[in-house]
Amino acid sequence: MDQNLLEPIPDISFGEVIYQQLLKKLKHQPALIDGHSGEKITYSELLKKSCWLSEALINSGYGSNVVIAISSKNSLEYFQPVIASLFIGAIIVPLNPDYTNTELNHVLEIFKPKIIFCSPDILHKFMKKKEEMNFIEKIILIDTDESAIGAESLKNFIGGHINGSEKFSVFHTVDTKNQIAFLLCSSGTTGLPKGVMVTHHNLNTVFIQFRDSRIYEQDVTSICVPPFYHAYGLFSTLMGILTSGPTVFLRRFEGKVFLKSIEDYKVNRMYLVPPLLLYLDDCPFLKDYDLSSISEAICAAAPLKESTERTIKERLNLKVIKQAYGLTESTYVAIFNQNDGKEWKPGSCGKILPYMQLAVMDRDTGEFLEPNKTGEICIKGDMIMKGYYDNPKATQNAFTDNGWFLTGDEGYYDEEGYVYITDRIKELLKYKGYQVAPAELEGVLLTHEDIVDCAVIGVPDDKAGELPLAFVVKKKGALLHASDVQNFVQAELSSPKWLRGGVVFLDEIPKSAIGKTPKKQLRCLLENNVVSIENIYKRRELLK
Known part of the structure; x- marks a missing residue:
């Protein structure tokens, strides 16, 4: 794709991008739908509640660069703290709600959040951490109207800290390439989890890609199964809200709920990982549901075998299954099967996306290789992280001297630029993505x-x-x-x-x-x- 045909990357905060996009949406159209309960939040409700929460945070003394963590299963309220934080220039840290005490100690000591939004079922974990760690100042509960000892509900927090005004103003000019929007947990190529610094510029780049019809289908209803604390689930859902139609999510994966949601809401796009495609391939009751609305299946977070890709494509009667490749360090998928009319190539994760570059490097010589030669996949461009938070040594080790990010994955590209991942150099292993x-x-x-x-x-x-x-x-x-x-x-x-x-x-x-x-x-x-x-x-x- 000719990269010059895309729009310029916005030089405003990603919070302002979100605000402008939500204002354009049909007010009463659902933004998010809970596949289990059928409950919905409309675009106007999402915007209004996010604005109220951002005002409440500012009135409570929290503003630009404050670190705010969120830990919860997928829910209707999840994106209110996320969007509100982006509105005020805060830094969001999504945390796995299943983290054990050992894992929580490690990530909290890295990020040191002042506020934690969490669901009631894991409140006890963070109450204990608040007693042990003096940097945690406030715990706010989502998915409940009931406050608890030492924590208040989202509803009560907003009600106690806003003046009821419908007016709203944010978005001081920011240095988008350096201002951190998210700190995401990643092990990089080895070791304990590190904090990946995702900037407003990184997110603005993904936004521009998402709303280009030559890359992603437009005006679709999506279903997202990956958890929101994972970069894949987080940004698939957030970008879908901004650039497309409603997104159906599941609090937990249940096969019949998943299939019924596709049927009931006429889902067009699925965000999946390989184990879920394998589930569909083996599912004995697949024929009991009308899945004819599906036009696009995106599979990322782990490689998908070519044989699996072929059989599932045939069973679901799909034109193509779009494999994608990305890392937390690349914000979102950096290599993707785009809507360019080219022949489907099973086993390939597509071409490098606009605003990005790809090279394959010989690990022994450091030289870049020609097509069909296997080496380490290296990428650079506007989606690559700023670095690892408070860890300059790990950041230095992740890049070559001339700025190429070392993915730790082995592969090659063919004469048309289609990329194939063949092996993993880094010691990381992937369990269900x-x-x-x-x-x-x-x-x-x-x-x-x-x-x-x-x-x-x-x-x-x-x-x-x-x-x-x-x-x-x-x-x-x-x-x-x-x-x-x-x-x-x-x-x-x-x-x-x-x-x-x-x-x-x-x-x-x-x-x-x-x-x-x-x-x-x-x-x-x-x-x-x-x-x-x-x-x-x-x-x-x-x-x-």
Whole structure:
């Protein structure tokens, strides 16, 4: 696509972009629909409530650059704190509501939010954190009208801090390329979660792409299954609200609710991850629902096998399944199968999007490669993050000297510019689209009093992508079983990081001359059946 044909990227705050877009929308058209309850919030309600909340925040002494966290399952009220924060120039931190105490401690110490919006079911987690961490000043409950000891409801907070005026003004001029809008959790290429700094300029770029019909279908009703705390679910929904029609969301995935929502609301676009497409392929009651309204299926967050893509395309009678590739560090998808009339290419995640550049680098020589040569995928452009929050070393390591972001993924592009991802260089594994850093799991395992060494790898799984598996060396004389190890991790870390692949006990973990663990050697032990896997998870429990 000729990038000159797109509009210029707005040089105003993303909050102002949102405000202008919501003013243009049909007031009584639903912006969000809860697929479980059928409840809706219209565009006019979303704008009005977000304006009220931003006024309440300002009147409470919170303004530009204050860090505000939100932790909740998908809900009708989720985007009110998000939009209100963008209106006043605050920085939003979406947090996984399933984070354990260990994970919360880590991310809260990085971001130090002053306000936390959360749902009632996890209030106890943040009340405990507020007692332990003096930077947390206020907790506000969403999805309830009832306040609690130490926290007030969103409704009460707004009611107690606004003057009832319908007038609204925001948007001081900002340096869009440096002003942070979101801090998102990502493990980068390795290690514990880091804070990805997404700027107003990054988001304005995605906005311009979303409203170009040569990239995304326009005026559609969408359904979004990924969680809002994940960049994919967050920005798919937010950009859909701004540039298209209603978005149906699910609080949790339930097959029949998902299919009935498509039928009832005549959904045109689906935002999915590979395990959900596999679910549709195996679903025995798919034929009981009218899915003929679907024109576009976007699949991201993990690779989709070409064979799977073909069978699901045929079963759903789709013209194409649009694979997409992106990272938290690229704000949203950077490589996408666009509406350019070209022939569908199974297995490809598409072409690099406008305002972005792509190169494939030989990791040994640092040279850029020609078409059909495999190397590390490198990207640069207006969607790439500002860097990792308060972590200049990690930021430096993520880029080449001339500004290319190192994705840690291996692949190539063909003569027409279509990109194919072939392998992962970085140590991250993907469970159902969620990033899992082996280094984080290994760090937790080493806190167990009976474990002296360990290594974690991902084992392939058709349904989930990869399952975490741990190689463990016991302390001499310790009576340690696989169940002990798996239950320990389950208590310390959230569900995607559980050792569903199992546990292998070794006398020692192999090391290289410089002390690193050659994980390919560990994979060979599994592939050649040299070791046995112990696992408490039964097959039916693996993918919960």
